[in-house]
Amino acid sequence: MPLVSMRQLLDEAAKGGYGVGAFNVNDMEQIQAIMEAAKETNSPVIIQASRGARQFAQDRYLYHLILAASELYPEIPIAMHQDHGNSFETCKSAIELGFTSVMMDGSLKEDGKTPATFEENVEVTKRVVDYAHERGITVEGEIGVLGGVEDGHGAGGSGLEHITDPDQAVEFAERTGVDALAIAIGTSHGAYKFTKKPDGSVLKMDVLIAIHKRLPNTHLVMHGSSSVPKDLQDIVNQYGGKLKPTWGVPVEEIQLGIRNGVRKINVDTDNRLAMTGAIRKVLWESPEKFDPRDYMKPAREAMKKVVAQRMREFGQAGHGGDYKPISIEEIAKGYKNGTLSTRPLVASK
């Protein structure tokens, strides 16, 4: 099956009332782990690459690895997504390479660090939307700023500094026509999100619900949504790691989000922890080993387990064969003739 539009994937998820995990990749083993999990659970899937990943792997390698996945697993719909594009040019280059979806994160300036103004965000995001939709490509925007830094991207600091304002979210969705909207509700990128199990004072699920009430048909995206489970942290530390105690976003909060319009959930840290724990265990227990396959195989298996678990928890499991993928050319026509709406439904307060 050719790579599919993320818009179609999320529209279908909205119909079915489930969420779709978007898993970050940097190498072949991570792509294999995701695809095996998708096969085991019969799930549609979003594979995403950050700018850092595109640099690390050389993006043509990544593109062809994901194409290989689509050949090897023809029954599974795969959307290939640029995570946190920092500029029009980054998004354009992803589209030229063959990505079927891009995130334009205009909440930050092009340096990927300094918060941008609302008007700057609207302007650059709208420019990407116009370019992308003409080509049938999905666009995710971000309003509000997440905490933390990952892959050199992020404003740093706490996730509570720039919580999304629901009125601004409505205006942003109306003026840009984005297909999906990432919002800031107190989460952060990376492993160190919360210093204790998060409650309503640090994880603003009420803001998410308020935004969903105003924008009932807009696909919401949760970033920084690894759960950072204690058992994965423990394995890393048991075999010589030195992670400080930390808390992520509990799965039940993500599920509450899914009941309130969240359709895409970004997960990276949990997979990193799973792989690192598995690698550490092999090298700790068998220091004589030196064949990378001896530790990459268990690492891949550990990541597959986490991904499959998230696919079941997010509800995408079982939905891999629900629909026939629409070609990217047909999607482009849909944007043009209005059968694919880019005007959000707005409910009054």
Ligand SMILES: [Zn+2]
């Ligand atoms: Zn993110």
